Amino acid sequence: MSEQDGAPKNGARTGMRRWVKLLLAASLALNLAVIGLAAGAALRHAGQKKNWHRPPDVGAMIFRELDRDTRRQLRQEAGGPHGSYVQRRHAEAERVIAILRKDTFDAEALLAELRQQADARHDFHLKLQNAWVRKLAEMAPKERQDFADRVAERFARGAAKRP
Template sequence: MNDSPEKQRCPLWVKVLLGLSLALNLAVAGLAAGLALRAGGGPGGARVPGIGYALPYVVALPRESRRAVFDAVRDDPALPDRRARRADYAAMVAALTQDPFDRDAAQAILERQQNGVAGVQRAAQSKWLDVVAAMPAATRASYAARIEDVLKRGPKRSDRGPKP
């Protein structure tokens, strides 16, 4: 006679349920990490690179106009896309780990990145000027007052957590 107890197998539905639970937990963790990086200015946090200097001008615009400026930059095919920017970062990492260090290669990468930022600046400025030029004088005056308000209060703190 066989005295050893028979091993009980876990039902398939339990395995499927655990797998789905794990997938959902990983998705939520990934979403939370992505939001934290974006809010903290980490990789991908700056939706439009090179526009920080003009932030008060853009923040003071009405929502539709602000969206138009960002869309003009994002949709410009002449500007480097995310893939190109990542490729430049990868090229710089490769250049930095090379022995001996190739200063000229690193300089070329920095110049490509600088040209990309300048292109973003040109596209944003052009669209911003289009938006402002289309404003009636009274609207432009009130826009100027909103810029002053933005400059007085500084950047919004809500996306960086509470004030210390």
């Protein structure tokens, strides 16, 4: 490598590799987007009832269409050993903060933690989707048509109210 590449002439590496920095920046941007979405949702539901006029989230619609026992089981699984989804999210945040507070920044440890959190969310979404598709597979064609009409109506209602 040359000095242009960021490495000294003697071949000794200093700092993080460029791909690690890029991956860390992308991961941070994604997490900030998720935090922004969560903060937006919290603000939306705080205080006065706001009139946001947008179609419902597909994941939320899928979740609401499942029976109460399936939803409870999925919530318990999402909480893992922490007991609840909220407690799990707090524990995840505490682990990230602990990594950030160390004197020596460990990018690999942070990336591993963020990957683990993303994998847990992905696993939950897959379980949710599988449960929903199983429910749909059990429906008669007419039931599925009625369900599709309800979903279309929800989206149309939200879209029609948008400014």
